[in-house]
Amino acid sequence: MSVAVPTGILKTPLTVSEQHSAVTLAGSVTNVESDVVTIRVPRKSAWSIREGDQLYLLLKTAAAATITAGSIKVLIADANKVMKIAIVDWTPIANFAILDDQTKLFRFSGGFSREEDQYIIIVYKGADVADSTKTALKLTGIVFTEL
């Protein structure tokens, strides 16, 4: 005997912090492109990052010193990480480390969407070594969830 379950789609706001379950943090290696933040879109959901949505990223060293040198690249990738596309190419890390001034927040210049199991990857390259336990992140958007 089967049971009919109500189905539908939920549209809810999305704010991803470094504590979000979809986020995997990693440390960096000096002067090597390192995936410091890997966000995998959860199953049964699709994310929409719209034009004007925010990305905040603060990397710190093991000594808790804020990293201000180096560059950030934001990639989107398929579920197998075969095809990667830079949606934000190399940009000074200082551009992402502002949270208290709305006018200086980093905002995406265009929208993009990610489906379940696909990735948003933030790559850091710089002389400093980022400590993953001290990474702070904020990413906004919209999430569509299948019920």
Add this chain to the structure above:
Amino acid sequence: MAPDPESILKDIIPTQDDWPILVGGIGALNAGWLNAFVGKYLPEDMKGKEGAVETAGALASWVGYKLSPRIEGAIGEAVKAFCLGSLLTNVGLVGKKYVPQIEFKVTQPAGMPEGAGYPEPPAAPPAPQTIEELAALEARTTPAKYYGK
């Protein structure tokens, strides 16, 4: 030498003897009524068949047309004209189903839409159904609201 216009007029002006044409016209117009009347008495399985009602109407008209001379005088003439009118109509209605009909269509010349109005607007895209489609559409169309200064 040009024909005498008076002689043509004389030929085409209706005379008193042309009244059966009017009655025949009425008969043609009333073919539908006659068919409905006759069709009521058709067997049930015949009613649904294409052309059956018209054929029955044509037969009834034929019988009326053939029997009308038995009625003497002007009434007989009227019945004859009436039946002939509906007979011709029914023959046409039945025949229409079996004779290929030629449809005349006006083809618009390329680049010249009918009328001077605007071209048809493009059809709206299908509404998104899946979360993936919704997310893609949201990302493409809706900017994030910006509350800062």
